[in-house]
Amino acid sequence: MIDWRRLETRYAKLEWKQRLGNLASTLARAATAASNPRTAASVPDLLREGMWVIEWGRADTPLNVLIELAPMQKELGLLKRAWEQNNQAVRPLLAFRSRVMSDQVLKLLGLVQSPVQAPEVTRP
Amino acid sequence: MLTRPMADAILGGVQRIRTQRREMVLILRERATPEQVAEMLQVFGTYIKLAVDVEREVVAGGGELHYDCEQALLDDGSRQTDIWGADWDPVGEVRFESLINIRPRQGNTDLELQSPELRERVERVVRRVFERVG
Numbered sequence: 354m355i356d357w358r359r360l361e362t363r364y365a366k367l368e369w370k371q372r373l374g375n376l377a378s379t380l381a382r383a384a385t386a387a388s389n390p391r392t393a394a395s396v397p398d399l400l401r402e403g404m405w406v407i408e409w410g411r412a413d414t415p416l417n418v419l420i421e422l423a424p425m426q427k428e429l430g431l432l433k434r435a436w437e438q439n440n441q442a443v444r445p446l447l448a449f450r451s452r453v454m455s456d457q458v459l460k461l462l463g464l465v466q467s468p469v470q471a472p473e474v475t476r477p
Numbered sequence: 478m479l480t481r482p483m484a485d486a487i488l489g490g491v492q493r494i495r496t497q498r499r500e501m502v503l504i505l506r507e508r509a510t511p512e513q514v515a516e517m518l519q520v521f522g523t524y525i526k527l528a529v530d531v532e533r534e535v536v537a538g539g540g541e542l543h544y545d546c547e548q549a550l551l552d553d554g555s556r557q558t559d560i561w562g563a564d565w566d567p568v569g570e571v572r573f574e575s576l577i578n579i580r581p582r583q584g585n586t587d588l589e590l591q592s593p594e595l596r597e598r599v600e601r602v603v604r605r606v607f608e609r610v611g
Contacts, residue, residue: 357541408542408576411588420586423579430544 355398361409369414373458376406380455387448393440396447400433403454418461425454502540502549505606509538514567514610524566525607528577530555531598536606538565543575558583561590563599565607571600 364372383399386392407426414422432450435443459465503513517525517539527538528546533555537546543562550560562575573590590596 404542404544411574411576416587419576419588420579420581423576426542426544426576430542430548434548 355402357405360402360405364406364409369410369418370462372406372410373414373418373462376403377455377458377462379403379406380451380458384448384451384455387436387440387444387451393444396436396440397433400429400436400451403429404433421457421461425457428454502537502545504549504553505536505538506534507606509606509610511610514607518567524564524572526575527563527565527603528560529563529599529602530559531561531595531602532556532559534602534605536602543577547577561595561599563590563603565603567607569608571603573599 364375367375379399379402383396383403386395386399404426407422407429410422411419428450432443432447436447456465501516503509503517505513509517514525520526520539520541525538526540526543526546527536528540528543528550529536530550535550535553535555537549537553540546540549547560547562551557560577562573562577564572564574566572573596574588576588578585578588578590585591585595590599
């Protein structure tokens with residue numbers, strides 16, 4: 354079982370941008386883990402970690418960023434719940450949404466221009 | 478058929494909802510017992526995270542996250558728009574800071590509950606359940 358208090362102590366040493374960088378990588382890891390049956394067991398803990406990281410950032414994350422993160426915490430909780438009820442059915446959705454949220458966090462950090470990079474398509 | 482009032486009578490007005498492996502969220506419709514407060518305090522030691530349904534005047538407490546308490550109330554039949562986050566500190570303080578309170582569509586753009594009227598409603602429900610316990 355994960356020791357959340359210990360993890361909180363580690364995250365508390367980071368400034369909010371570093372913490373969000375970790376959140377983006379945790380969400381990307383959840384997306385990858387969900388896609389692979391061998392690593393799927395770690396998905397609930399990764400989603401819960403994402404929820405905690407958002408919670409721990411309450412005090413020092415800028416409000417405009419927190420407004421984006423608050424519904425994300427809720428969505429992570431709902432995805433975790435759905436995963437625990439039927440992980441086969443929710444696997445593609447969870448992998449997709451976790452990746453989109455990871456990109457969204459990177460966008461909040463100014464590290465990418467758009468949450469989903471759509472390929473250029475030329476009409477025939 | 479077991480109705481809600483019958484279930485409440487059996488459970489003493491308290492319902493336990495398991496949200497994850499470690500802890501239980503309690504649904505409280507009336508004054509908490511000292512044992513229930515002690516149980517909820519096990520999570521953080523010095524305070525209790527709560528979600529409050531200001532219409533049904535029901536409190537969920539004891540989750541690690543306000544989200545856990547909010548989900549317990551939704552499972553119990555609450556409407557999302559009626560639920561707000563708070564903390565109870567056993568020294569007698571109610572705090573109104575929670576991520577679940579950031580709801581721009583309902584006019585709250587901060588962790589803190591910004592409406593004095595809403596704060597008063599939340600505080601009244603919390604004090605009814607927690608004040609003078611034990």
